Amino acid sequence: DTGVSQNPRHKITKRGQNVTFRCDPISEHNRLYWYRQTLGQGPEFLTYFQNEAQLEKSRLLSDRFSAERPKGSFSTLEIQRTEQGDSAMYLCASRPDGSVGSPLHFGNGTRLTVT
Amino acid sequence: AQKITQTQPGMFVQEKEAVTLDCTYDTSDPSYGLFWYKQPSSGEMIFLIYQGSYDQQNATEGRYSLNFQKARKSANLVISASQLGDSAMYFCAMREDHSGYALNFGKGTSLLVTP
Numbered sequence: 001d002t003g004v005s006q007n008p009r010h011k012i013t014k015r016g017q018n019v020t021f022r023c024d025p026i027s028e029h030n031r032l033y034w035y036r037q038t039l040g041q042g043p044e045f046l047t048y049f050q051n052e053a054q055l056e057k058s059r060l061l062s063d064r065f066s067a068e069r070p071k072g073s074f075s076t077l078e079i080q081r082t083e084q085g086d087s088a089m090y091l092c093a094s095r096p097d098g099s100v101g102s103p104l105h106f107g108n109g110t111r112l113t114v115t
Numbered sequence: 116a117q118k119i120t121q122t123q124p125g126m127f128v129q130e131k132e133a134v135t136l137d138c139t140y141d142t143s144d145p146s147y148g149l150f151w152y153k154q155p156s157s158g159e160m161i162f163l164i165y166q167g168s169y170d171q172q173n174a175t176e177g178r179y180s181l182n183f184q185k186a187r188k189s190a191n192l193v194i195s196a197s198q199l200g201d202s203a204m205y206f207c208a209m210r211e212d213h214s215g216y217a218l219n220f221g222k223g224t225s226l227l228v229t230p
Contacts, residue, residue, distance in 0.1 A: 033218070042119075042206050042220030043160070056216050091160065100148040100212045101167050106160035 002026070004107035006092050012113045013082055020078045021110045025094030032075050033104060034067055035091040036060065043091055049075060050098075082114045118142065119207050119221035126226050128197045135182070136192040136224045138207030146212035149190040151181065154204040154223070163205075166190055197228045 005024040013019050025032050030051050035043035046065070048056040051072035061067075064082075069075040079086055089111050093104035120139045128134035140149065151163045166174045166181045174181040182191040194201055208220045 031216075033216075040222075042208075042222050045217035045219065048216045050216075058217070089158065093160075100146060100210055101165050103150055103162040103165060104160075104218055105162070106152075108157075108159050 004092055004094055004105055006090075006107035006110050008110055009108065010111045010113075012115065015082055015084060015114055017082055018078065018080045019082060019112065020076055021090055021092075021112075023075045023077070023092030023107060024073070025075070025092070026096075026105055027073075029094035029096045029105070030072065031095045031098065032069060033093045033095075034075070034077050035093065037089045037091055037109070038087075046077075079112075082112075084114045087112055087114045117221075118219050119209055121207055121221040121224050123224045124222075126224055128194075128226065128228055130199060130228055130230050131196055133193060133195045134197055134226065136194070136205050136207075136226065138190045138192065138221060140188050140190060140207075140209050142188075142209065142211050142214075144211040144213050148210045148212075149181070149183070150208040150210070150218065151179070151190075151192045152206045152208060152220075153201075154206065156203070160206075164192070194226075199228050199230065202226060202228045 007022045032049040034046040037043045049069040064080045067077045089109045091109045093106045095102045147168045149166045153161045164176045164179045178195045180193045204223045206223045208218045210218045
């Protein structure tokens, strides 16, 4: 169990540029989540995958955001035309099954700064 | 509407003392799960403890216990024998069995353990 891996750890970009983050979940976990966390707040849910299917998207996920999990393994989160308000920590998490009690295992996050 | 409420932005406790972090929740789903996570300054989210809505006993995990009062819709975290390493942000979260897949987090409580 190598844990959830996220790359890059930090990303600085200029407003208007596109950025892409990658998440590698724990290998036997077929459920994958993306969250966003701003300073002083709890993580906010963005989207959820079960295998390769994107089953839920938050209304926080504007049309500039897109997430994929093409083969049901790693996932990418792309933000197009970044805005300063997109500056946040982007967290990926996975869990092995759908039982209500299975906890999320989080990666260390990608910190995005939009200048 | 906020589903998880943590009313204590910050708490202090002296080393070796016990501390209670408050969490109230709002749901009409009879089946749900409540989670507590710790986030040290390094940023990773660490799962601490889980309580299911049908569990008869309060959950315990080492120095962590959950004071679950279903009628009051509260799920307070109790940390016994505080250690300096317990200084961190603590987040309460809930997953509802019939209302999507997201784990919804509160805004967190910052705990500082003093010598």
